[in-house]
Amino acid sequence: MIARSTLKLAAIMALAISLLSLAAMGLQYRLVKSRLTEAATAALSADLAGYSALYQQRRIIALRQAITDRTSTGGEMLLLQDRNGKRLAGTETTWPASIQARDPTASYDDFSGAEAQRFTHNGTEWLGVARILPGGFPLLVARSLEPVDATLASLRKGMAALGIVLLAAGALIGTLAAKSVMTRISRLNSLADQVASGDLAARLPGPRSPDEFGLLETHVHAMLDRIENLNRATHRLSDTIAHELRTPLNRMMQKLAQIEGQPALAADLRAEMRRAIRVFDSLLDISRAEADQGSGGGLLPVDLSAVTAEVWDLYEPLAEDKGLRCTLHSTPDLHILGDRNLIAQMLSNLIDNAIKYCTAGDTLTLTLSQHPDHHRLTLADTGPGLPPDLRDDAFERFTRATRDKDRGIQGHGLGLALVRAIAARHGAKLTLPEVQKGLTVEMLWPKLAT
Amino acid sequence: MTTAPDRILIIEDDPETAAAIAHEVQALGCAATIATTLPEGITLCAQDFRVIVLDRMLPGGDGVEAIARMRSTGAQAMILVLSALGRAANRVEGLEKGADDYLPKPFEPEELRARLRALLRRATMQGQDNDLLVFGALEIRMKARTVHINRSHVAVSPKEFELITYFAQNAGQVVTRMQLLENVWHLHFDPGTNVVDVHVGRLRRKLEDAGSHAIQTARGEGYVFAPLPAP
Numbered sequence: 059m060i061a062r063s064t065l066k067l068a069a070i071m072a073l074a075i076s077l078l079s080l081a082a083m084g085l086q087y088r089l090v091k092s093r094l095t096e097a098a099t100a101a102l103s104a105d106l107a108g109y110s111a112l113y114q115q116r117r118i119i120a121l122r123q124a125i126t127d128r129t130s131t132g133g134e135m136l137l138l139q140d141r142n143g144k145r146l147a148g149t150e151t152t153w154p155a156s157i158q159a160r161d162p163t164a165s166y167d168d169f170s171g172a173e174a175q176r177f178t179h180n181g182t183e184w185l186g187v188a189r190i191l192p193g194g195f196p197l198l199v200a201r202s203l204e205p206v207d208a209t210l211a212s213l214r215k216g217m218a219a220l221g222i223v224l225l226a227a228g229a230l231i232g233t234l235a236a237k238s239v240m241t242r243i244s245r246l247n248s249l250a251d252q253v254a255s256g257d258l259a260a261r262l263p264g265p266r267s268p269d270e271f272g273l274l275e276t277h278v279h280a281m282l283d284r285i286e287n288l289n290r291a292t293h294r295l296s297d298t299i300a301h302e303l304r305t306p307l308n309r310m311m312q313k314l315a316q317i318e319g320q321p322a323l324a325a326d327l328r329a330e331m332r333r334a335i336r337v338f339d340s341l342l343d344i345s346r347a348e349a350d351q352g353s354g355g356g357l358l359p360v361d362l363s364a365v366t367a368e369v370w371d372l373y374e375p376l377a378e379d380k381g382l383r384c385t386l387h388s389t390p391d392l393h394i395l396g397d398r399n400l401i402a403q404m405l406s407n408l409i410d411n412a413i414k415y416c417t418a419g420d421t422l423t424l425t426l427s428q429h430p431d432h433h434r435l436t437l438a439d440t441g442p443g444l445p446p447d448l449r450d451d452a453f454e455r456f457t458r459a460t461r462d463k464d465r466g467i468q469g470h471g472l473g474l475a476l477v478r479a480i481a482a483r484h485g486a487k488l489t490l491p492e493v494q495k496g497l498t499v500e501m502l503w504p505k506l507a508t
Numbered sequence: 509m510t511t512a513p514d515r516i517l518i519i520e521d522d523p524e525t526a527a528a529i530a531h532e533v534q535a536l537g538c539a540a541t542i543a544t545t546l547p548e549g550i551t552l553c554a555q556d557f558r559v560i561v562l563d564r565m566l567p568g569g570d571g572v573e574a575i576a577r578m579r580s581t582g583a584q585a586m587i588l589v590l591s592a593l594g595r596a597a598n599r600v601e602g603l604e605k606g607a608d609d610y611l612p613k614p615f616e617p618e619e620l621r622a623r624l625r626a627l628l629r630r631a632t633m634q635g636q637d638n639d640l641l642v643f644g645a646l647e648i649r650m651k652a653r654t655v656h657i658n659r660s661h662v663a664v665s666p667k668e669f670e671l672i673t674y675f676a677q678n679a680g681q682v683v684t685r686m687q688l689l690e691n692v693w694h695l696h697f698d699p700g701t702n703v704v705d706v707h708v709g710r711l712r713r714k715l716e717d718a719g720s721h722a723i724q725t726a727r728g729e730g731y732v733f734a735p736l737p738a739p
Binding site: 303304315328368 | 522524525528565592593594595596597598600612613614615616617667693694695696697698699700701703706707710728
C-alpha cells in the first residue's frame with residue numbers, strides 16, 4: 059500500500075518533469091526546423107536569381123552553358139530540356155516523376171523561389187522549382203533537403219536521449235522525494251495502527267520537525283492525550299460509582315443480617331439490592347464495552363464453540379424444565395479473538411431472555427457454524443417474538459415491551475443492550491432476521507486470523 | 509490440648525465493614541487482625557495468617573495490585589479479595605492477578621463465611637491427591653470420573669461429576685450458588701436466575717434415587733453436602 063503510493067507519486071513527478079522538458083525541446087525543434095527550411099529556400103532563391111539573370115541576358119544558350127558548368131557539385135538537381143523532352147543540360151538524364159513542370163504564373167523572366175515545392179526523388183527530399191520556359195523548355199532547379207533532414211534527425215535523436223535521461227532522473231528524484239514524504243506518513247500510520255490495536259499510550263519517539271509534518275504529529279499526539287484521558291476518566295468514574303454505591307449497600311446488607319424475626323422481608327430486601335446492583339453493573343459493563351469498542355486490547359483467542367457449549371449446558375436443564383424443546387447444532391473448534399467472560403455473559407443474557415419469553419412446547423435452537431469469512435451464531439426460538447413497534451430499538455437501553463410490564467415479566471431492559479455492546483466490542487455483526495415465528499438473533503463473528 | 513485459633517488478616521479501610529468481617533471471622537472460630545491501609549497490610553501479611561481478606565480501593569493503593577508484592581514478602585495465606593469493584597471484569601482481573609477467591613460487596617454474611625471456610629479447607633487440603641473419595645456408602649472415583657452408591661454405579665453427566673466433586677471437597681459445609689457458578693462453571697457474573705438450582709436438583713434426584721441424601725438445601729444460603737447421616 060505504502061510502496062504503491064510512493065511509486066505512484068514518483069511516477070507522477072518523473073512524468074511531469076519529462077513532459078515539461080519535452081514541450082520546451084519541442085518548441086526549440088520547431089524553431090530550428092523552420093529556420094533550416096527558410097535557409098534552404100533562400101539558397102534556392104539565390105540559385106534561381108542567378109539563372110534568371112543569365113536567362114534575361116542570353117536566354118536558353120546562357121542557361122544551358124551555366125547548367126553544364128554547375129553539374130559537378132552535389133546536393134543540387136538541375137535539368138533543362140528542349141520542347142521534345144530531350145536533355146539539354148543538367149545533373150539528371152530524365153525528368154523526375156514526382157514533380158510536374160508548370161507554366162509560369164509570374165513573369166517569364168522572374169525565377170523567384172516563392173513557388174518552390176517539396177518532392178521526393180531517389181529516396182531523398184528535395185525543394186525545387188519546375189517550370190516551362192517560353193518556347194517549351196522545361197527547367198528544373200532543386201536543392202537537396204538531406205542536410206536539413208539529417209540535422210533535424212540528429213536533433214530528434216538527441217531529444218529522445220535527453221527525454222529518457224530526464225525520465226530516469228525524474229523517477230529518481232520523485233522516488234526520493236516521495237519516499238521521504240511517505241516515510242513520515244507511514245510513521246503516523248503505524249502509530250494509528252498501534253492505537254487501534256488498543257495501545258492508547260503509544261506515541262511517536264524522537265523530536266518533532268519544524269514543518270507541517272511536525273505540526274501534524276503534535277496535533278495527533280494532543281488528540282491521543284485527550285482520548286487517553288477521557289478513557290481513563292471513564293474507567294475511574296465507573297470504579298468510583300461502584301465504590302460509592304456498593305459501600306453503603308454493603309453497610310445496609312450487614313445491618314440487614316442483624317434484623318431478626320422477619321426473614322421473608324429481609325430476603326426480599328436482599329433480592330432488591332441484588333437487582334439494583336445488577337442494573338448498575340449492566341450499565342457499567344455496557345459503557346465499558348462501548349468505550350473499548352474497536353480496540354483489540356484485552357482480547358485473547360477464545361474457543362467460541364467451547365464457551366457456547368458451556369453456557370448452553372448451564373441453561374439447557376432450565377429450559378427443559380420449562381417444557382421447551384432444545385437443540386444445539388455446534389461446529390467444534392471455532393476460534394475468535396475475544397473475552398470469554400463477556401461472551402458467556404452475552405450468551406447467558408440471550409438464552410435466559412429466550413427461556414423467559416417462551417412457554418411449554420416452544421423450541422429453542424442454538425446454531426454455531428463456520429462460513430468462509432465469519433462464524434455464524436444464531437439463537438432461534440418460537441416464542442412470542444418482538445412486538446413490531448419494538449423491533450427497531452430492541453437493543454436500546456431500558457427498552458421494555460409494555461406487554462411484559464403488564465404480564466409482570468421482570469427485567470430492566472438492559473439485557474439486549476449489553477448483548478449489543480458486547481457484540482460490538484468483538485466486532486461481531488448483530489442482526490434480527492425476519493422470521494415466521496418467534497425471535498431469531500444472528501451474530502456474525504470475525505474469525506481468528508491464523 | 510488446645511491449639512491456637514487460625515489467624516485471618518483483614519485489610520479494609522471502612523471500619524463498619526471491617527467490624528462485620530471480623531464478626532464473621534470470629535464466628536468461624538478464627539482470630540481477626542485488622543489493617544486499615546495497604547502499607548500496613550503489606551507489613552503484616554508475612555505473619556502466620558491462614559487467610560487474608562483484601563479490599564481494593566484502599567488508602568495506599570489497589571489491593572489487587574499489591575498481591576504480587578505480598579507474595580514476594582513471603583505471605584503464604586490464601587487471599588480473598590472483598591471489594592466494591594464487583595463487576596465480572598473486576599473479578600476476573602483479581603483472580604488473574606493471584607487472588608484465590610473474589611467476593612464483591614455488598615456481601616451476605618453467609619456467603620463470606622462459606623468463602624472463608626472453603627479457603628481454610630483448601631489451605632489444609634492442598635497437596636492431597638486422593639483418587640477415591642469415600643463418604644459412607646457414596647464413592648467418587650476421580651480418575652475414572654464415576655460415582656457409586658452402595659457399590660452400584662450412578663450415571664452422571666460430566667458437569668454433574670464436577671459438581672459432586674466440588675461438593676465433596678467442601679463436604680459438611682455450606683456451598684453457595686455463586687461459589688458453584690464460579691468454581692464449577694467458571695462464570696463470574698450474576699445470571700439473575702437461579703440456573704444452578706436446576707443442575708443441583710437433577711444431581712440430587714439421581715443420588716436420592718440411588719439411596720443417598722447427600723445434598724441438602726441450606727435455607728437462604730445454598731447447599732450442604734453431608735453424606736453421613738447425623739449420629
